[in-house]
Amino acid sequence: MKRTTLLMLLGMATTGLIAQDIDGLLEAGVRNAERFTNDYLMSGTNGLMHSMNTNWFNTADAKPLGGFEISILANAASVTDEHKSFLMTIADYNSDPGQDFTLSFEDQSSSKMVATALGENTSDINLIVTYDDPILGQQQETVTLPSGIGDAAANLIPTAFIQGALGLSKGFEIKARFVPKIKTDEVDIGMYGAGLQIEFTKWLPADTAMPVAISGLVAYTHLDGTYNLMDSGISGENQRLESDTNTWLLQLIASTKLPVINFYGGLGYIKGKSESDLLGTYIISSGPLLNETLVDPFSVSSEVSDVRATIGTKLKLGFFRINAEYHLSNYNAFSLGLNFGFR
DSSP states (O other): OHHHHHHHTTTTHHHHGGGGGHHHHHHTOHHHHHHHHHHHHHHHHHHHHHHTTSOSOSOSSOOOTTOEEEEEEEEEEEOOGGGSEEEEEGGGGGOSTTOOEEEEETTOOSEEEEEOTTSOOSSOOEEEEEEEETTTEEEEEEEEOOOOOOSGGGGEEEEEEEEEEEEOSTTEEEEEEEEEEEEOSSEEEEEEEEEEEEEGGGGSTTGGGOSEEEEEEEEEEEEEEEEEOTTSSSBOSSOEEEEEEEEEEEEEEEEEOOSSEEEEEEEEEEEEEEEEEEESEEEOOSSTTTTOEEESOEEEEEEEEEEEEEEEEEEEETTEEEEEEEEESSSOEEEEEEEEEEO
16 A cells, blocks of 8 residues: 555656665676666656656647636556566676675576666565675675565556646737645655647638647646655665656647547657756675765666657547547556636
């Protein structure tokens, strides 16, 4: 339940799930912990960037001056099997110059498919850390790699927003979206975004007679969150994982202009980056780094740069509207919107 709840908090579980395994990963070396964490989190953070860029529009027809719309949006990016695991090659974890210990899989495999934050290891996957102790000689520590969520909830990365849109003159429309601040003992998260939509067909003399509208959209979205790691079981102070995600969306949109039911679609481009920093002090309790104090050990990041296609429909019933849409991209996504407004 804890993991599922965190996933619903806008995907922050993709950082939170690794909290219980920080101690073991750091025993395998800071660079190795960083390398593994980057691959482990990437599918979750990349999927999140697609999920948080759905339903920026439900028509290409820009609102007139003073027209407005308030929307409640529920979205999700779908996760395929390829996003639930990655190939971990042990040679990559023994390649750092000056590393005075070695890592190996317990079964001596040279590589394995291991779970991302959205997957699940069917059985424990153990790493053996072999090092020389100045008093005891050769020693070994066993590190069990973290598994992911691995249940039905991991097939979707959900987000939800409140969004507003206001029409300006000459085909311009501004938009803003946000998530009310979510704060618990473990997670502190917030999200906001802003966009500008421009209807090109409003500039044509025969605009009112045209059966379709064509517009462009540019939108920015920001998400930041902090996950408290002080219950991770490793000694230290102010332990936390801070994430910062920023995305841009460029979208070309076309839609019909019918009285009740309309259809819309378009082609877009998502560009984004997510950065996570492991912060605080960590005192290693065993392994080759025994009794070392690590301060702000590492940072990881992932980026998306994907084209997407969108198709959707909207039903208008007076000031009430409902829309549904689907996006095709590296992470397919869908969204439902309840919209209230006047134009």
